[in-house]
Amino acid sequence: MGLYEKEGAYGAVMDSLDNLLKKCPELKEKAGKKLEELVKELSLEANVDTVKEVASPVDPIEKIKKGFQDFKAYFKTEQKLFKALAESQHPKWMIIACSDSRVDPALVLGLELGDAFILRNISSLVPPYSKQRGHASAGSAIEYAVLHLKVEHIMIIGHSRCGGIKALLGMNEDGSNRFSEYIEDWVEVAQPATKIAKAKCAHNSSFEEQWTCCVKESVNVSLWNCMTYPFVRVAVEQGSLTLHGAYFDFVNGAFDRWGLQCSVEEPQPL
Ligand SMILES: [Zn+2]
Missing domain, CATH: 3.40.1050.10 (Carbonic anhydrase)
Structure with a gap:
């Protein structure tokens, strides 16, 4: 059984999107935004807080990325401290x-x-x-x-x-x-x-x-x-x-x- 039969129209569209983005990777950002809008719309329709789940910092990699971004801001404001720590x-x-x-x-x-x-x-x-x-x-x-x-x-x-x-x-x-x-x-x-x-x-x-x-x-x-x-x-x-x-x-x-x-x-x- 092929993907299309298994997942219907959804599977076919996602496969086409995949192929398109492989050929034109510059469209990824635009596609991401459109998909985000679609998820929001469907979440409202189904009364499910999916958007919050997707954007939640619970993902462990996203959490440490965010943590290090915060640290970088701290690093920039505490240059005196970090210069001293670099020495000893x-x-x-x-x-x-x-x-x-x-x-x-x-x-x-x-x-x-x-x-x-x-x-x-x-x-x-x-x-x-x-x-x-x-x-x-x-x-x-x-x-x-x-x-x-x-x-x-x-x-x-x-x-x-x-x-x-x-x-x-x-x-x-x-x-x-x-x-x-x-x-x-x-x-x-x-x-x-x-x-x-x-x-x-x-x-x-x-x-x-x-x-x-x-x-x-x-x-x-x-x-x-x-x-x-x-x-x-x-x-x-x-x-x-x-x-x-x-x-x-x-x-x-x-x-x-x-x-x-x-x-x-x-x-x-x-
Ligand atoms: Zn213990």
Whole structure:
């Protein structure tokens, strides 16, 4: 069965239009406008909001095109900033955040380009110091931020409804119920947080409460893991670097920050 029989007059006309535009590509713009008018007319007739759907920026490619057009306008008005950034970067912050699409730290905290050196991974985890290549992504980012950029603050941000921590909470202690290639191996970095969260949460607490508690404790595990990196420990002890934990609750629009105290007391006579 040919196209014409299958789609009737519509198929024949569209095929003719296709052939015409192949021969005369300069007519494409004019044809596009005419077709747009036709779609509007038919949409009105059918009482369907098709035009809005067609023109909607929901299309992912159109969305990033529009986003970059906006950025180009910003780029033109901030030439001083971009000339300085072209030479070097001096961020005060290193931020470690989850890859979750709902928790972009730059958007949430109003950071500009050049303000923060950002590492994002599943559940914003920092594995303990190790020379193993498997953990080089986090280690190299922290090393570069501390030793080369000399950031003054590292903040690790956990967030509400973190899927990685939910997966961690669902794991058997012996790891017998793994379901993915990589995820459990990675979130296991925060394994100590599950025991603390379960101990802290009352028996009658909801899963949501336990989940929230576990996210916050996973941030604390990562903070302590940060301290196992020799260059982090030295910078913290010298007072040139401060570590922060944080919890971003995107359900209620709240953000909590806390510090890590790890000083040695002055000796006191007994
Ligand atoms: Zn997450």
